[in-house]
Amino acid sequence: MSSRWFTLDRLIALVILIIALAYINASFNIRMLPFELRQPFKPNTYPLAIGTLTAIIAFFVTVMPPAAADPTIAKSGGDTEGWREFDWLRFAIFFVLMIVYATFLRAGGFIPSTIIFLFLGSLVLGERRVWISLPIIAVLTVGLWYLVTQVLGIYMPAWPSGFAVPFGQSAQVFNAAAPLVMGA
Numbered sequence: 001m002s003s004r005w006f007t008l009d010r011l012i013a014l015v016i017l018i019i020a021l022a023y024i025n026a027s028f029n030i031r032m033l034p035f036e037l038r039q040p041f042k043p044n045t046y047p048l049a050i051g052t053l054t055a056i057i058a059f060f061v062t063v064m065p066p067a068a069a070d071p072t073i074a075k076s077g078g079d080t081e082g083w084r085e086f087d088w089l090r091f092a093i094f095f096v097l098m099i100v101y102a103t104f105l106r107a108g109g110f111i112p113s114t115i116i117f118l119f120l121g122s123l124v125l126g127e128r129r130v131w132i133s134l135p136i137i138a139v140l141t142v143g144l145w146y147l148v149t150q151v152l153g154i155y156m157p158a159w160p161s162g163f164a165v166p167f168g169q170s171a172q173v174f175n176a177a178a179p180l181v182m183g184a
Contacts, residue, residue: 009061010061010062013058013059013061013062014058014062016054016058017055017058017059017062020051020052020054020055020058021051021055023047023050023051023054024047024048024051024052024055026047027044027047027048027051028044028048030042030043030044030047032044090124090125093124094121094124094125097117097120097121097124098117100117101113101114101116101117106157107160108160109157109158109159109160110141110145110156110157110158111141111142111145111158111159112159112160114141114144114145115134115137115138115141118137118140118141119133119134119137122137145158
């Protein structure tokens with residue numbers, strides 16, 4: 001095997017392929033209750049699909065011929081030079097923003113926390129048209145909350161405790177019902 005076939009992309013894809021195969025193997029060992037055995041979607045269906053799709057993509061990256069004929073790869077220095085131009089500061093700010101969002105999601109309520117996170121995240125990623133992004137973020141956040149809570153029936157507090165919720169209900173009513181819904 002020549003050295004042009006052994007690139008960093010192939011090595012990473014081979015490692016991901018091994019991890020995906022181990023993940024598929026582990027997903028076959030997920031314990032199921034007797035009634036789950038006859039269901040079309042079992043607890044291991046989604047892990048099997050993710051593992052299989054990942055293994056297929058990693059396999060194709062591993063065995064496809066190298067893209068040495070591509071002038072953009074040759075000009076940039078190959079597989080290992082792209083990380084030097086990566087914006088690490090922007091990545092770190094966005095990562096911290098995700099951690100803060102996950103931390104304050106329950107206490108701050110889904111709608112305000114998500115709107116603030118998506119707005120600040122779009123600013124970090126370079127969006128400067130606030131008058132366009134803010135209404136879109138608000139509509140999509142409220143729409144997602146409505147879909148999850150009203151259509152799917154999953155409990156998710158929209159607002160922090162004590163805030164008025166549209167349609168005349170207070171968040172305290174929702175939050176007081178949380179232990180009943182969550183089974184605590």
